Amino acid sequence: MAEFEGGPLLAREAGGVALALYRVDGAVYATQARCTHADVPLTDGEIVEGLIECPAHYGLFEIATGRARGGPVCRDLATYPVRIDGTRIWVEVGPDDP
Ligand code: FES
Numbered sequence: 001m002a003e004f005e006g007g008p009l010l011a012r013e014a015g016g017v018a019l020a021l022y023r024v025d026g027a028v029y030a031t032q033a034r035c036t037h038a039d040v041p042l043t044d045g046e047i048v049e050g051l052i053e054c055p056a057h058y059g060l061f062e063i064a065t066g067r068a069r070g071g072p073v074c075r076d077l078a079t080y081p082v083r084i085d086g087t088r089i090w091v092e093v094g095p096d097d098p
Helices: none
Strands: 009-014 017-024 027-032 046-048 051-053 060-062 068-070 082-085 088-091
Touching: 009 088, 017 088, 027 082
Parallel strands: none
Antiparallel strands: 009 017, 017 027, 046 051, 051 060, 060 068, 082 088
């Protein structure tokens, strides 16, 4: 997928919602863009074995589920359904999503 040629993490926006997109093992996932601990952009972090590691305090979240998995984070990330249509990535956000 061409959008990920620069790396497996992308910052995007859909319907007014800031998103982090991840490409992991050929699949694409979407979560809220910023860490639940101190509002840092997760797209500046690192993907480590299916987890996103926050660049600020090394909190860990499961990319596929948004679940908080380690470090100082205790609140999960919001996740969003992703659909791939040819070369386009569609992310479903709701009217109440932040
Ligand atoms: S801001 Fe992400 S772990 Fe602190």
